[in-house]
Amino acid sequence: MNLKQMVGIEAAKYVKDGMIVGLGTGSTAYYLVEEIGRRIKEEGLNITGVTTSKATEQQALNLGIPLKSIDEVSHVDLTIDGADEISSDFQGIKGGGAALLFEKIVASYSDKNIWIVDESKMVDDLGKFPLPVEVIPYGSQQLLKLFKEKNLSPILRLNKENEILKTDSGNYIIDLHLKKIDKEQTHDLATWLNSLAGVVEHGLFLNIVNLVIVGKGTEPETLEVSR
Numbered sequence: 001m002n003l004k005q006m007v008g009i010e011a012a013k014y015v016k017d018g019m020i021v022g023l024g025t026g027s028t029a030y031y032l033v034e035e036i037g038r039r040i041k042e043e044g045l046n047i048t049g050v051t052t053s054k055a056t057e058q059q060a061l062n063l064g065i066p067l068k069s070i071d072e073v074s075h076v077d078l079t080i081d082g083a084d085e086i087s088s089d090f091q092g093i094k095g096g097g098a099a100l101l102f103e104k105i106v107a108s109y110s111d112k113n114i115w116i117v118d119e120s121k122m123v124d125d126l127g128k129f130p131l132p133v134e135v136i137p138y139g140s141q142q143l144l145k146l147f148k149e150k151n152l153s154p155i156l157r158l159n160k161e162n163e164i165l166k167t168d169s170g171n172y173i174i175d176l177h178l179k180k181i182d183k184e185q186t187h188d189l190a191t192w193l194n195s196l197a198g199v200v201e202h203g204l205f206l207n208i209v210n211l212v213i214v215g216k217g218t219e220p221e222t223l224e225v226s227r
C-alpha cells in the first residue's frame with residue numbers, strides 16, 4: 001500500500017453514517033473517495049458527498065456515492081482533502097491540481113477539515129511549492145505584470161497540451177514561485193491577494209485544518225490541530 005492510499009483509507013474511518021462529507025481533489029483524495037465508495041457498497045454506509053471538482057464528481061458518480069452541490073446542503077459535517085504543503089503551524093498551500101476555488105468554498109462551510117498527505121508535504125515554512133492564484137482571464141496579463149513587478153516570480157499555468165490551463169470555473173492559474181513565505185507574512189500575503197481585482201481565490205488555506213493525517217513508514221500519524 002502506498003502512503004497516499006494509507007492516509008486515504010485512514011481518513012475514511014472518520015466518515016460516519018448520515019454525514020454530509022466534502023470530498024477533496026487530487027491523487028491522495030482519490031484513495032479516500034475510492035474507500036468511501038467501497039464502504040457504501042460493502043458496508044451500506046449512508047452519506048451524502050459534496051465534491052470539490054469535476055474530476056472528483058465523476059469518480060464519485062462512478063462509485064455510486066450520492067451527491068449534492070454545496071448550495072443544496074445546510075452544512076458540511078466533514079471535508080477530507082489533500083494538500084500540497086503544510087507548515088509547522090498547520091497552514092497550507094493547496095491548488096496544485098487547480099481545484100482550490102471549490103475546495104476552499106467547501107472547506108469554509110465544513111464543521112471539520114481533515115488533510116491527508118504523505119510526509120513529503122510537511123514543511124517548516126510554506127512557499128517551496130508554488131502558490132496558485134486563480135484569476136479571471138480578463139485582466140490576467142495585468143496581474144502577471146503586477147506580480148512580476150513585485151518579484152513574485154509568476155508563471156501562468158499551462159496544461160499538458162501546452163495551452164493555458166482553465167480551471168473548472170473557466171479561470172486561469174498564476175503560480176507564484178516564492179521559495180519561502182515567512183510565517184509572519186502569510187496572512188498579509190493572503191489579504192493582499194484577496195484585495196486584487198481579478199483574483200478569484202488563492203491557494204493559502206489559513207486556519208482551516210483541524211486534523212492532519214500523515215503517511216509515513218507503515219502507520220499513518222494523526223496530528224490534532226488546536227486553534
Ligand SMILES: O=C[C@H](O)[C@H](O)[C@H](O)COP(=O)(O)O
Nearest residue numbers: 026027028082095097098099
Ligand atoms: O487542486 C488540488 C488540490 O488542492 C489537491 O488537494 C492538492 O494539490 C494535493 O494533491 P495531491 O494529493 O495529488 O498531491
